Amino acid sequence: MKFGKQPAPVADINEDALVVHEPKKEAAGVKAVMVALERAVAQAGVSRTAKSLLRLNQRGGFDCPGCAWPESDKKRKAAEFCENGAKAVAEDSTLRTAGSEFWATHSIAELAGKTEYWLGNQGRLSEPVVVREGETHYSPISWADAFELVGQHLRASSPDRCVFYTSGRTANETAFMYQLFARALGTNNLPDCSNMCHESSGSALNPTIGIGKGTVSLEDIHDAELIFVVGQNPGTNHPRMLSALKECKDKGGKVVAVNPLPEAGLFNFRDPQTLSGVVGGGTPLSDEYLQIKVGGDLALFQALGHLLLEAEEQNPGAVVDHSFIAAQTDGFAAYREARRELDWEETGRATGLSRQQIEDVAGMLGRSKATIFCWALGVTQQPHSVDTIKEMINVLLLQGNFGKPGAGACPVRGHSNVQGDRTMGIWEKPQEWLLEALEKEFGIRSPRDHGHDAVETMEAFERNEVDVFVSMGGNFSLACSDTETLEAGMQRIGLTVHVSTKPNRSHVVHGRTSLILPTLGRTDKDDKHPRGAQFLSVEDSMSVVHSTQGRLQPVSEHLLAEPVIVARMAEATFGSGHPVDWKSMAEDYDVIRDHISRVLPGFDDFNARVRTKNGFVLPNPPRDTRSFKTDIGRGRFTVSPLEYLSPPEGHLVLQTMRSHDQYNTTFYGLDDRYRGISNGRRVILVHSEDLAELGFQDRDRVDVVSTFRGQDRRADSFRLVAYPTARGCAAAYFPEANALVHKENVARESNTPGFKAMFVRFVPHRDDDGELELP
Numbered sequence: 064m065k066f067g068k069q070p071a072p073v074a075d076i077n078e079d080a081l082v083v084h085e086p087k088k089e090a091a092g093v094k095a096v097m098v099a100l101e102r103a104v105a106q107a108g109v110s111r112t113a114k115s116l117l118r119l120n121q122r123g124g125f126d127c128p129g130c131a132w133p134e135s136d137k138k139r140k141a142a143e144f145c146e147n148g149a150k151a152v153a154e155d156s157t158l159r160t161a162g163s164e165f166w167a168t169h170s171i172a173e174l175a176g177k178t179e180y181w182l183g184n185q186g187r188l189s190e191p192v193v194v195r196e197g198e199t200h201y202s203p204i205s206w207a208d209a210f211e212l213v214g215q216h217l218r219a220s221s222p223d224r225c226v227f228y229t230s231g232r233t234a235n236e237t238a239f240m241y242q243l244f245a246r247a248l249g250t251n252n253l254p255d256c257s258n259m260c261h262e263s264s265g266s267a268l269n270p271t272i273g274i275g276k277g278t279v280s281l282e283d284i285h286d287a288e289l290i291f292v293v294g295q296n297p298g299t300n301h302p303r304m305l306s307a308l309k310e311c312k313d314k315g316g317k318v319v320a321v322n323p324l325p326e327a328g329l330f331n332f333r334d335p336q337t338l339s340g341v342v343g344g345g346t347p348l349s350d351e352y353l354q355i356k357v358g359g360d361l362a363l364f365q366a367l368g369h370l371l372l373e374a375e376e377q378n379p380g381a382v383v384d385h386s387f388i389a390a391q392t393d394g395f396a397a398y399r400e401a402r403r404e405l406d407w408e409e410t411g412r413a414t415g416l417s418r419q420q421i422e423d424v425a426g427m428l429g430r431s432k433a434t435i436f437c438w439a440l441g442v443t444q445q446p447h448s449v450d451t452i453k454e455m456i457n458v459l460l461l462q463g464n465f466g467k468p469g470a471g472a473c474p475v476r477g478h479s480n481v482q483g484d485r486t487m488g489i490w491e492k493p494q495e496w497l498l499e500a501l502e503k504e505f506g507i508r509s510p511r512d513h514g515h516d517a518v519e520t521m522e523a524f525e526r527n528e529v530d531v532f533v534s535m536g537g538n539f540s541l542a543c544s545d546t547e548t549l550e551a552g553m554q555r556i557g558l559t560v561h562v563s564t565k566p567n568r569s570h571v572v573h574g575r576t577s578l579i580l581p582t583l584g585r586t587d588k589d590d591k592h593p594r595g596a597q598f599l600s601v602e603d604s605m606s607v608v609h610s611t612q613g614r615l616q617p618v619s620e621h622l623l624a625e626p627v628i629v630a631r632m633a634e635a636t637f638g639s640g641h642p643v644d645w646k647s648m649a650e651d652y653d654v655i656r657d658h659i660s661r662v663l664p665g666f667d668d669f670n671a672r673v674r675t676k677n678g679f680v681l682p683n684p685p686r687d688t689r690s691f692k693t694d695i696g697r698g699r700f701t702v703s704p705l706e707y708l709s710p711p712e713g714h715l716v717l718q719t720m721r722s723h724d725q726y727n728t729t730f731y732g733l734d735d736r737y738r739g740i741s742n743g744r745r746v747i748l749v750h751s752e753d754l755a756e757l758g759f760q761d762r763d764r765v766d767v768v769s770t771f772r773g774q775d776r777r778a779d780s781f782r783l784v785a786y787p788t789a790r791g792c793a794a795a796y797f798p799e800a801n802a803l804v805h806k807e808n809v810a811r812e813s814n815t816p817g818f819k820a821m822f823v824r825f826v827p828h829r830d831d832d833g834e835l836e837l838p
C-alpha cells in the first residue's frame with residue numbers, strides 16, 4: 064500500500080518531566096483547533112486529515128468516535144468537530160501500523176512494562192496474531208485458523224463459562240449480531256463498558272420514569288430556562304455540548320455547575336467557529352458554581368427538594384406542578400413527608416456548601432419553568448449513585464419537568480454508541496420480550512439466566528469460571544477496577560480474543576492462548592462485500608439513530624469489518640445447518656437491519672428510515688407523551704436515606720477522571736491543558752490546605768493506599784499537586800488509579816465500580832532499596 068513514510072514512533076512517559084501550570088478558566092478557542100489539526104496531521108498526514116475531518120459528523124459521513132453528544136439536524140457547521148473529536152479521528156486514521164514486525168521485535172513481557180500511552184501510539188493493528196501457551200511473542204495467524212481456534216475453544220467449553228464483552232464504540236448492526244451470537248451459544252454473559260459508566264443512570268431511571276435513557280432533545284437544551292451540569296466535564300469529554308449550552312445562554316437560559324473541580328469548560332467558552340469566539344472574550348457559561356464534595360450530590364438534591372417544598376408551602380401553586388403529579392406520578396406524599404425536615408449541619412458536612420449557596424440555587428430552580436438536569440460520571444460511580452439519580456428525578460418530577468420543551472433528564476453518555484449497544488440487546492439482564500422476539504425471528508433458544516456484568520466477570524475470572532473471553536473493542540484489564548486482581552484473573556483464562564484497532568494492555572495480560580483480531584475503525588471504508596460498500600448505524604445520547612460510513616483507505620488489507628468477524632466466529636462455532644444465516648448478514652448489512660426491524664420496537668422500516676437525511680428518533684414516552692411505562696404505569700417518586708462519603712481520619716476521598724488528552728484508556732498525548740498538568744500522569748490533585756494538614760508539600764512523591772472495609776490496595780509513586788479542588792477531596796487520572804479501587808467497592812443496584820469513591824492516605828514514596836525518596 065502506498066501511504067509513504069510512517070510517522071516517527073513515540074518515546075514512553077517520563078514522569079520526572081511533569082510540568083504544572085495554573086489551571087485555565089476558559090475552554091476551546093483557537094488553540095483547540097490548532098492542537099487538533101497538529102495532532103491529526105502528525106498521525107495521518109494532510110490528505111487523510113482533510114478527508115476525514117471534513118466527513119466528520121456530516122450527513123453521509125461517519126459518526127465521531129469521540130462521544131455520544133448529538134449533532135444538530137438544523138445547521139451543521141462546515142467543520143462540526145471539536146478538538147477532542149478531531150484527536151479521536153486522528154487516532155483512528157493514523158498511518159502508523161503495528162504488524163508482524165512489531166510483534167516479532169517485542170516480547171510480551173517487554174510490552175507488559177510499557178505504558179498505555181506507548182502501546183496505543185504504536186499504531187493500527189494490521190494483521191491477526193496469536194500467542195499460545197509457553198510462547199513469548201505474538202505471531203501471525205491466518206483469519207481462517209484464527210476463527211477455527213475460537214470455534215474449537217467455544218465448542219469445548221460450556222456457554223456459561225464464555226463471556227462476551229463490548230465497548231461502546233461497536234455499531235448497532237455489530238452489536239445486534241454479537242448478542243445474538245452469545246445467546247445462540249446459550250449465555251447472557253454480555254458485560255459492557257456501560258456497566259462501568261452509566262449503569263447507575265439506567266438503574267435509577269427504569270423504575271422511576273420507565274425508560275433507561277435521557278428524555279431531552281438537542282432543541283430542549285437550547286430552549287431550557289435552567290440547566291444543571293452535574294458531575295461532568297464537558298469542555299474535555301463532550302466539547303460540542305458547550306456550543307449547545309452557549310445557545311441556551313444566548314436565549315436567556317441559566318446554567319448551574321456542580322463539581323468538586325473548577326473545570327475550565329464550566330466557566331467560559333470561546334466558540335472556535337464564531338468570530339467572537341476567536342477574537343472576543345467568549346461566553347461565560349455558569350451562573351452558579353457549586354464546588355461540592357465528592358459524593359455530596361444526594362445531600363444537595365435532598366436539600367433542593369426540601370427548599371422547593373418549603374417555597375410551595377409559603378406560596379401554594381408557585382413551585383410544585385400538582386396537576387402533573389396527580390395525573391402522572393405515584394409516591395409524592397411519602398416523598399414530601401421524607402423531605403419535610405432537613406439537618407442543615409449534616410447537609411453542610413456532606414456537600415461542603417453553605418446554606419446560602421444552596422438556597423440561591425433553589426431560588427433559581429423555583430423560578431424556572433423548564434429545567435434540565437445533565438449529569439455524567441461524577442454521580443454514577445459511587446456506592447449511593449442510584450439513590451442520587453433517583454433524588455434528581457424527584458426534583459424534576461416535582462416541577463413537572465418532563466414532556467415539555469426545554470425540560471427533562473439528560474444523562475450524558477460516553478462512548479459514541481454505548482446507548483445503541485444496549486438498545487440492540489447488549490445486556491446481561493435481558494428482558495423476557497427480547498429473548499422471545501429473538502427466538503421467534505431466528506428459531507434459536509435464548510438462555511433465561513442472567514449473565515455476568517463487568518465486575519462479576521472479574522470475579523468469575525478469579526474463581527476460574529471462565530474459559531473464553533471475547534472482547535469486542537475496549538480494554539477491559541485497565542477499564543475495570545482492582546487492576547492487579549483483574550489481570551491475575553485474566554491470565555488464567557483458556558482463550559482471550561480481542562477484536563481491536565490498537566495495541567493495548569489487555570493484549571499483554573492475556574489468557575493462556577490469545578488472539579488479537581484487527582478490525583476496521585469508524586473512518587475506514589468497508590467495501591469488500593459482494594454488493595459493494597456497506598454502512599453502519601449508531602444511536603446518540605438523545606436517542607437519534609443515524610448512519611455512519613468511513614471513507615478512508617484502511618491501513619492494511621488484512622482488516623475485517625466487525626460484523627464479518629462476528630459472523631465468522633459464529634460459523635466456526637456452530638458449523639453448517641445453524642438456523643441463523645450469518646453469512647447473509649455479513650455480506651449485506653441491510654439483512655441485519657431487516658432482522659432488527661422485526662425484533663426491536665421503534666425500528667420499523669429501519670432500512671428506509673436510516674437512509675433519511677437526519678436518521679430517526681426512537682420512541683421515548685416521557686418526552687413524547689409525558690407518560691411513564693414503569694411497572695405501575697406512572698412516574699415514581701422515591702425516598703432514599705441520606706448517604707455521603709465520610710473518610711476515616713487522615714484520609715481523603717479520591718475520585719478518578721479523564722485528562723484532556725485521553726480517550727478512556729487511550730492517551731492522545733500528555734497535555735491536560737485546561738488543568739495545567741502536562742508530561743506526567745501519576746499525579747494526585749489535593750487542596751493545598753489538606754496537603755498542609757496531612758503534613759505533605761506540593762510535588763511530594765508518595766505511595767497511595769486506599770482502604771475499603773479494612774482491606775488495603777496500593778499504587779506506588781504519585782506526585783502530589785496542590786490544586787483548587789473541594790476540601791477533603793483528591794483527584795487522580797483513570798486508569799493509573801484503578802489499582803486502588805477494591806473490587807467490592809461498587810454502586811448498589813448497578814454494580815458500577817466506585818471509581819469516584821475511594822478513601823486514600825499517602826505515605827512517602829520509597830524506592831526499591833527501601834530508601835526514602837527525596838522529592
Ligand SMILES: Nc1nc2c(c(=O)[nH]1)N[C@H]1C(S)=C(S)[C@@H](COP(=O)(O)OP(=O)(O)OC[C@H]3O[C@@H](n4cnc5c(=O)[nH]c(N)nc54)[C@H](O)[C@@H]3O)O[C@H]1N2
Pocket residue numbers: 129130131147260293294295296297299300301321322323324326355356357358359360439440441442476477478718719720721722723725726727819
Ligand atoms: N475526550 C474524551 N471524551 C470522552 C471520553 C474521554 O475519555 N475523552 N470518555 C467518554 C466516556 S466513555 C464517558 S462515560 C464520558 C465521561 O464524561 P465525564 O463524566 O465528564 O468524565 P470524567 O472525566 O470521569 O469527569 C467526571 C467529572 O465529574 C466530577 N466529579 C467527580 N466526583 C464528583 C462528585 O461526587 N459530584 C460531582 N457533582 N462531580 C464529581 C469530576 O471533577 C469531573 O469533572 O466522556 C466520553 N467522552
Ligand SMILES: Nc1nc2c(c(=O)[nH]1)N[C@H]1C(S)=C(S)[C@@H](COP(=O)(O)OP(=O)(O)OC[C@H]3O[C@@H](n4cnc5c(=O)[nH]c(N)nc54)[C@H](O)[C@@H]3O)O[C@H]1N2
Pocket residue numbers: 183229230231232233256257259260261440477478535536537538539541542543562563564565566567582583584585625719720721726727728729796797798800801818
Ligand atoms: N478509574 C476509572 N475507571 C473507569 C472510568 C472512570 O471514570 N474511572 N470510566 C469507565 C467508563 S465510563 C468506561 S466507558 C470504560 C471504558 O472501557 P473500554 O470501552 O473497555 O475502554 P476504551 O479505553 O474505550 O477502549 C480502547 C480500546 O478500544 C479499541 N478500539 C477503539 N476503536 C475501536 C473500534 O472501532 N472497534 C474495535 N473493535 N475496537 C476499537 C482499541 O484497541 C483501544 O485500545 O472505562 C471505565 N473505567
Ligand SMILES: [Mo]
Pocket residue numbers: 256259260261476477478
Ligand atoms: Mo463511559
